[in-house]
Amino acid sequence: MSRRMACEESGEGGFTMIEAVVALALVTVALAAIGSLVAANVRGARNLEQHVALMRTAQLIVAGLPRGGEPVPGSLAGEVSGHRWQMRISPFVGGGPLVGESRFIPQRVELRVRSPSGAIASFETVRLQSRGDR
16 A cells, blocks of 8 residues: 555545634524523523512502401502502592492502612502491
8 A cells, every 4th residue: 555545545534723713603693592582591590580579569558458348548658578668549530430338438549669770560459448437
């Protein structure tokens, strides 16, 4: 076997430098795409946890309101687990005429909860206040 044939045979089994660089570039692009996907997933999970914490705090605050139509001050504020909150209670407007025989007066309740990170959730609902004269 001649020397030239030995070189040609050994050269056929390996990769060229360009092929190796292209393969590394493809691996780099694939890893970058996977990293971007993982980062987006982490951000989504963090936002979801923050939203759940805001909802739980709002549920705790509403659960602490007096039941049975007892009077509540017009404005309340406080802090629960690092979440600051404000609540305003005002007469319900736009609900149509009040029923004369009703034992209750509708009130508008606005609740705003702010997480330690700065995210804010706002809620509006209607609460029935006992008239007290019945």
